[in-house]
Amino acid sequence: MAGSDWLLYDAMREARRENLTYGLRHIAFNPNEPMTDAQLEEFARRICHEFHGDPEHMTLVIHQKDGSTHGHLLLPEWQQGHILDNRFSWIRLEKLARLEEIRLGHALVAGRHDCSIAKALRKEGRHQEAVLIDALVPEHPTDKPRAAYTSQSHRTAERQGLDLPQLKQLVCSLWTQSDGLKSFRAALTEHGLTMREGDRADKRSGAHIIEDQDGKLIGSFTRLTKVRMTEFRKLLAEEQHPTVSKPETDIKSTRLSIRRTTADFYEEYPIPKGPDTQTVLRKRPVIKRPQMRKWQRELWLQRMANVDTTTTEPLSPTSSIRIISAGEARFHKEITKAIVQQQAILDQQAPEASWKPLDRNRTITTWRRQLIPYQKQLRKSYDRYATAKRAWQEAEKSRWQRMTGRAGKLEKVYQQLLLKFLDVLRFVVQALLHIVGLRSSPPEPVRHVLTERDRSALEGFHKQYDAEFTAMADPDKLEPWLAGRFNRLVQARADRIRRWDRERQAEKERARQEIARLRAKLASPISTSRTQASAPSSRIHAPDLE
Known part of the structure; x- marks a missing residue:
């Protein structure tokens, strides 16, 4: 769908030139429900924008395997000026997958990071999507989905001729039908499988793995059966040290409980003694009753005095009790x-009424810190453009350079750097709008190939957002602009709360x-x-x- 072999080769060369450890990043996605090639390509572009990658440099392969259509996306780590973003990549990929399922109406798939995804969506203002994903979060953290094996182990098993999903289902069924580890080991032996202690027992004590007859790894016992490690250690201890079961006829269980009714019970019902039995004098036990508190005793006396009151006697007129049917x-x-x-x-109340009020200093400081790299990028682009412009102007003053054509070449370089500067300006302004909440999507990446046809659109963007450009170019004007934006943000929230209250008044x-x-x-x-x-x-x- 996009890219080629030479593009991947070029990405690896750039990574080596920049002394990077990795040159390409591979992301595979396989939807449960059918998607068209156009939908898969659009999803790949969303992944690029999420990690600040250029979709023009991606390599996308879409093919079918075992009746399901899935895609492989390869992105170069070096993005012509910065490294591909890698922070919380797995959580962000799960977030993109959930949003795509909501957008296309597919069934939502529960993941391990649904709680973090819902929190991030609320920060982005997508409250409706956050509510849908919140419903996937289990009540107990231990009930979160957990993979029985990794994709790498799945590929390794395929090369060895093993069907891991089928073997996992077999192990689970054998465990549910067994009443202990001993019977489970016997059931595994019948199907040509064995369970033994793992090779890394020094790091994970008690961990056991399941293998076939050839020694090929199937997986960990706890991951395949979803049994907690603490419970499995208890089962191992019971297997190594079995408890002695009680005999069916227990003499202790035949004793009858005799309640002592009187103080002279043993004198009234003497126990027969043998000829050699010595009489042992037992001390009569002293039974002490607990002392009642004064208010408890008064309450008890009052209740005892009311015992003789007849049920037909009417209540006193001062009583506040009223009998109802x-x-x-x-x-x-x-x-x-x-x-x-x-x-x-x-x-x-309005949804935003319970939110914590915005901290002015903290919010503006966060905005300013996030804008620092964009300001540096804008300053560097402007310096290159200004240097090329001065060189062209000096060449225009020299007749010899005009005659030799050097002035014309410098003019082309100046015009090209002007277009790049305008595109960087567009990128920086979009980043500013995205950071302060005026733009929902991240900024579109800087393009590397620009023509004269793009000049009119870039110049129009410059005129439209002249105030934002001035704020990014001048640090003294950025602070008032951010303060004004914060005031409008607070006012907008107050207006929404008042509108909500007015509609429900x-x-x-x-x-x-x-x-x-x-x-x-x-x-x-x-x-x-x-x-x-x-x-x-x-x-x-x-x-x-x-």
């Missing part, structure tokens, strides 16, 4: 539930009126018959008592 109790419960529902509407007013009406009905006395007639039979939001 079961129907009236159910009715009060439904009204209370409706009040809680209406109160939930009143307690609603009528709904909250209705909820407030409904709560007042329900509380008035709840406080008014209601007869049992009317309660049973008007009590709702299902879940309600606001019961109508009229």
Whole structure:
């Protein structure tokens, strides 16, 4: 789809020239659901933009294997001025995969870094996507997906003629059917497999691996069966030191529990003694009752005094207790539930109202730190352009250089560096807009091949964002521009919160009126018959008592 062999060879040469350890980065992606070649190519370009790579220098191969279409993306590590970004690459690739699944409507695949991905998406302002990915996070961290083997081991097994997925399924089924390690080892032997301690026992004590008869590695026991290492060590200890089981007839279990009822129990029911048995005098145990606190004793005495009160005696007029029927109790419960529902509407707040307020100094300092490399790049490009312009102007003053054609060559160099400077300016301004939140996508990379046809678009971009260019070129003007941007950011958030409250003001007013009406009905006395007639039979939001 893109690139060629000579492009890969050229990337390796550039890496050696720059003294880099690696020259190419290989990223493979295999979707679960069908995708067209155009969709796969667009996804590859998104990967390039994520890691600050130039899509014009990528090599993309799309082919089918075992009935599934997947792609291989190769990017040069040296990107004509910087190294390909590599920070948190696996998490960022998972984020791109989840976003692509959401964009195309595919089923979301759970990963190990879904929590971090959702957090990053919230920082980017993609709250809807973050909610969808949050649903994939398991309740317990130990339930996160874990690969039974790496892709490298999978490729090695294919070269050795092994089918790792089928063998993994076999090992899992044997483990579920076994009642211990002994029976599991026997089941493995029947299928030509063995389990032994790993070669790196000094680093990972207790780790066991599963092999076939030829000594080819299948995988680790804990990874294949999803058994925790602590539980597996317990199983090993039980296998090495089996516990002695209790006999079925235990004499201790036949003893009957005898409760001592009186103080003279042993005198009333003497135990027969043999002729040689010596009488052992036992000291009578002293039973001490716990001391009651003063307030506990007074409460107990008061309760004991009320024991003789008849049930038909009416309550005193000063008592605040009111006896209600079961129907009236159910009715009060439904009204209370409706009040809680209406109160939930009143307690609603704008999504951004609970956010932590922005720290002015910290935010502007972060922006300034992120803009430093772009300012350096802009300054270097401008210096090259200014040097070429001065050289051309000096050559124009010399008749001899005009006659020999040197002035014309310097003019071409000057025009080409002018185009590159305008493109760097476009890149730096887009980076500024992306950092401060005015642009959702990262800046498009600097192009290496520019023609006169690109001049009009670049000059138009320069005129459109002249204020941003001035701020990036002059450090004294950058600080006021960032401060103004921060003020607009805070004001925009406040406007969104006020707009959210204004849109829901009528709904909250209705909820407030409904709560007042329900509380008035709840406080008014209601007869049992009317309660049973008007009590709702299902879940309600606001019961109508009229």
